[in-house]
Amino acid sequence: MTREEYNRCVRQYADNVYRFVLKNIRHEADAEDIVQNSFEILWKKHEEVNFEKAKSYLFMVARNNMIDQIRKRKRAGITDDESKADRMVKNEYTGAGEALDYALKQLPEKQREAILLRDYEGYSYQEIGEITGLSESQVKVYIFRARRALQKILVNPENVL
Amino acid sequence: MNRINKNNIEAWLLDYSEGQLNEQELALLEAFLEENPEYRELLSDFEPVYLPVDEDIVFSKKEALLKPSAGGRILHFSFVFPRLMAAAAVLAAIVLLWPQFRNNKESVEIRASLTSPEIHLPNTPHVANEQGIKRKEGKNKKKENTVTRETERLASREQVQETKESKKEKEREAPFTAERLQKDMSASIAQNPGYYHYSDIPGWYGSKPVAMKDVLPVQNRETSSPNLMQSLLRSEMARAFIPESLEENLPQAEIQNKESGPVIYLKVPPAGKKIIDKFLNR
Secondary structure, rough: HHHHHHHHHHHHHHHHHHHHHHHHHHHHHHHHHHHHHEEEEEEEOOOOOOHHHHHHHHHHHHHHHHHHHHHHHHOOOOOOOHHHHHHHOOOOOOHHHHHHHHHHOOOHHHHHHHHHHOOOOOOHHHHHHHOOOOHHHHHHHHHHHHHHHHHHHHHOOOOOO | OOOOOOOHHHHHHHHHHHOOOHHHHHHHHHHHHHHHHHHHHHHHHOOOOOOOOOOOOOOOOOHHHHHEEEEEEEEEEHHHHHHHHHHHHHHHHHHHHHHHHHHHHHHHHHHHHOOOHHHHHOOOOOOOOHHHHHHHHHHHHHHHHHHHHHHHHHHHHHHHHHHHOOOHHHOOOOOOHHHHHHHHHHHOOOOOOOOEHHHOOOOOOOOOOOOOOOEEEEOOOOOHHHHHHHHHHHHHHHHHOOOOHHHHHHOEEEEEEEEEEEEEEEEEEEHHHHHHHHHHOO
């Protein structure tokens, strides 16, 4: 990948990677760090990575960084704001987007990753498998479960997994 | 697709819900659900939820991730400026003080020759008596004139030599062009990573001459102070010994926040444009 292609990746994919990471970890500063780190890694490896594969590579690197970050946060005992969950259960959410965000947050990590890659980025199941290291069949299973879970949570917030 | 089993039934159900199964696969699924009716429940009330893309979420630091083109250089102002300014200050001090230093040196020599000719006349004997002194004074007057003439001759010779040296120095120095400026700057900032891209400053650091306009957009790589940009330009102009680079003719910089990120604009007054054109031999 050339320098120009790398810059094109920045312009085309930075928002997508950031959205994917932010929706998963829900922490802006950490998400920004992960995106920056992912692009730094892409630049270091730019001579080895084809432009055609750059997007998948970026998401894979971002995902790995994200998992590390989640583990660090867990080790440090940092938890998300619980008040939102309480409000959701009390039906205090008014916006559909906010409710969907809440529902997404309730999904297990792998389901959330898979459905975000599918719906946000339009990746095929095979591509999601390459990024997440899962088989195509496993990806489909996770996405089916995620869609069912989202439906249940949105119908009744108390059905938290 | 693989044979249906309890581990992959949900994958089959997903394909079914998305209409991805052909007739043969539909028949296989139907047969499996006949044998395992408990899985039919998974489809009974299934209404898949699709996530809408949240376009409002954007990464605001894209510009910082970009890599400049091969010909360009990046500056880290916090690192470069102290050095540039220090170098400029030292250079300016040398340029300003050198003539004074030379004049002082010459005037000291001349004064010495008038008040204590012995210093410059090593073969002059000391005289003990007044007559000798008077006689000597007469001789000294003649010698003072000789010393003055000699000093003037030496000073003149030094001036000639200095002129020759400065001419040689000027000959060695290539004419000032945009290419030379870029080369000089590249050398000075080669080891300093940072955030400004020189080739993004049209007409100043790019190797390709760009039509000079009253306002020159400069892409900013990271939020920074316009004063820094302005200072850089000033120090560069000072470094290039442009006598016309007066305060009022220097470019003014201001920062504006655009949708694509912060952009620095250089406002070049008409007199400044003339200077820049002179820089670029246009």
